[in-house]
Amino acid sequence: MIILQDSTSTDSKSGGNPYSRDISELFQSGVILVNKPRGPTSHQLASWARNLLGIKKLGHGGTLDPFATGVLTLLCGRATRLTDIVLAGEKRYVGVMRFSKEVNEDKVITSLSSLVGRSYNVPPKESAVKVRVRSRIFNSIQLLDFDSKSRIVVVEIDCEAGTYIRTLARDLGLMVGSNCELIELHRTKAGTFDSSMACTMQQLTDALHVYREHGDERGLRRIICPIERLLVHLPKVVIKDGAAAALSHGATLARPGIVKASSGTKAGSTVLIETLKGEAVSIAELTVDSDALPEIDSGEIAIPKSVLMSPGTYPQTWTKSN
Numbered sequence: 001m002i003i004l005q006d007s008t009s010t011d012s013k014s015g016g017n018p019y020s021r022d023i024s025e026l027f028q029s030g031v032i033l034v035n036k037p038r039g040p041t042s043h044q045l046a047s048w049a050r051n052l053l054g055i056k057k058l059g060h061g062g063t064l065d066p067f068a069t070g071v072l073t074l075l076c077g078r079a080t081r082l083t084d085i086v087l088a089g090e091k092r093y094v095g096v097m098r099f100s101k102e103v104n105e106d107k108v109i110t111s112l113s114s115l116v117g118r119s120y121n122v123p124p125k126e127s128a129v130k131v132r133v134r135s136r137i138f139n140s141i142q143l144l145d146f147d148s149k150s151r152i153v154v155v156e157i158d159c160e161a162g163t164y165i166r167t168l169a170r171d172l173g174l175m176v177g178s179n180c181e182l183i184e185l186h187r188t189k190a191g192t193f194d195s196s197m198a199c200t201m202q203q204l205t206d207a208l209h210v211y212r213e214h215g216d217e218r219g220l221r222r223i224i225c226p227i228e229r230l231l232v233h234l235p236k237v238v239i240k241d242g243a244a245a246a247l248s249h250g251a252t253l254a255r256p257g258i259v260k261a262s263s264g265t266k267a268g269s270t271v272l273i274e275t276l277k278g279e280a281v282s283i284a285e286l287t288v289d290s291d292a293l294p295e296i297d298s299g300e301i302a303i304p305k306s307v308l309m310s311p312g313t314y315p316q317t318w319t320k321s322n
Contacts, residue, residue, distance in 0.1 A: 001236075001260045004293060008259045010241055010276040014314045018226040018279050023217050027055055028077040029308070030224040035198040036064050036072040036187075045201070049074050052205060061086025062161070062190050070187030071198050079227045081306045085283070086230065089191025090139070092158050096184035097169045099151040103176045105143075108153060111175040112141045121167050136163040152183075192233055199223045227308060228280050234272040235262035235290070237302060242317040244275045247282050248309040253302040258293065265290040271302060280308045 036045055042063045050058040059080045061073040070093075073086050121136040137160040145154035157165060166182050173180030188195045199207075199222075207219030239247070243257025253273060265271060267288050273281045284302040293301070 002263050003260045005259045015277050015279050018228045026224045029079050029227045030076045031079055032074040032224050033193050033198040034072045035200050038069050041066050068185040071190045071195055088161050092189035093165055094186045095155050095165050097153050098181050098183050100179040103178050105146045107176050109143050136160045231272045235265040237261045237271050237273045241314045244281050245314040245316050248311045252300050255296050255298050255301050261290045282307045
């Protein structure tokens, strides 16, 4: 971090630690990671959670097909403004594939290795998007298990967002000379979240019941995390309380309001603007290189793309002109 002001303090009477928010605040701006079962659509699961929690605004990030299972991110209230960030996060899957005839294990391994990197990934006909030629990046593809008798292989895939694993199975079949069908798919990671952090819908239901009937919020606190948990991967710009008040009303960030910033962040980058208490204020686009900030005394530094903090969290320190 580049320290620009080292003696700035924050008012303990305003705002607070994001991880100490009460349950009602988490419902208004929180994230739930659900282990989606086989059968329902992602939309149906989000609808069930919306009705269960009594939240008017709740969506999901990163659609899973009905037959697929695994990590599904549910966004509550203002967290829905981060859908694009969730969708853009890299994913990890474990896929079970079956060949139509016996294949050579070494040829399967060689074929999978050749797909690592940027490869064409045309959406299958079953997908909800327009079928067109496009490419996606496979960071790694590993063969976890190979059973020659059943002609079944288990593969772990780390890939760019928007990758179709059905297409990977089809391409693998073409490369080894045997039709290949994806018969099971489980997503184990989405962005900064992995399956170890996910709950089942039954666990969410039980935790909510214990909270409403007995006032015990420990279960819900293990399930619902603050919006900030989604944004830990972004470069940061930390600001004063007064700047937080202005930005919560949609103002741009000026140089005097900055306390510190992540080094090496280039102009045009997406950054998280946060308070000294670690609260997310907005997602913004940096207009200058962060390394140049020590040489700048005034002017616009970042333009907000999505405001996350509720107005009034910090008191207004400016006066309105007539």
